Amino acid sequence: MYIYEIITPGIWLDYEDREWSWEVESQLRSLEGQFFEANLALNLFHSIDHQESTSKEDWLLDNNRRSEIRKQIEAEILQEGKNHWDYMDEINLKTEVIFKREKWSQGDIPREFNHNLAFLYARAFLYALDTFDKFLKVLSNYERVPIEVKNAYQKMTEYFPNLRGVRNTVQHLEDRSRSLGGGRNPKPLDLKPVDNGFINAPNGALILNCLNGSKYGSTMADGHYGEVDVSPESMNHLQSILTEVLNAFKWKGSPQHKPSA
Template structure:
């Protein structure tokens, strides 16, 4: 587990300008909040990456297969006990649906949940770091703030040179899925479909 400690040398800011003290104090609290959110998200991401995805062993596979067969027989009885070939696909579908819902009700997670968990934590880390960078930038431009804050803000940019681009990609997946990136004007979905079917149109546009 990663714990990045912050030491706050005091409880509040001393200043004759109470409005300034209140504003800067709020910015500092927001910075700390985003900092610890990023720290926690990093730990959750690391933990999720270290967990091996659940793979059914032979015993569980046989138990699941047996339960599927039982559910299938129950559904076949609902069709009168002797379903025709034209109903097999429908019965197979209903069998799988009932089996999965039964597993979920017993606490088993869909594989898609396990697969997406690290990505969720990665996005949480990304957004927290991006918000931290923005708060630090705002703080560095406030009157009465030490110049070293601007230097620290610059160091964040050096440590995460692609932060803004990655954040934009994560926030605009609907554009990335259409092959659009920074500096390229998005087109309506209807136009995108037409361009896919007609490469010459894509070149002209």
């Protein structure tokens, strides 16, 4: 498990303007919240077994159970005086429905669920980083905040250059899927070349909701393909930024170690 620690230098900010301090403290708590949300999403993402496979034994058991269900349905059709050959589509459908519901009731998870878990957790990581970025932007625009906070905000762009572009695409897949860019009146995308080690498209390609190892990516509104890495390296960057922000302020009270036990 990846656990990223932070130390808040005190309990309260040590400034005379308590209203200003209260507002800043609220933003700092929000940053911490998004930081740990990203940490959780990282762990969930890397806890997934990405190898989806069925053993030969399980495959044979499933086939045998399907055959049993099919024979039972065919027998019911014959009892009604019908020719089961005239009802093959209905028999096939009923067989699948009964078989699947049995598997689900036994705790089996649909393949679609397992397949989408990685994408779900990758997007959760993306959203946590994006919300962290938004809170930090708001904080950096407060009057009288230390210059280190503004510098830390600039580092978000340095460490995560495609964060906003990928997030915007995820939020507007209905436009990107039609090869449209961003804005109220989106224009057709001018797709740029892609070569990320997984996809090589010299003439450009529309790529949406893609996982390349730990990198989650999509074509952005400017036509370029962008990625955000769901990785310990990304969390290291986020940790360094949050630490820099917390240490930029004057505090009073004992240092606080987080997360909790």
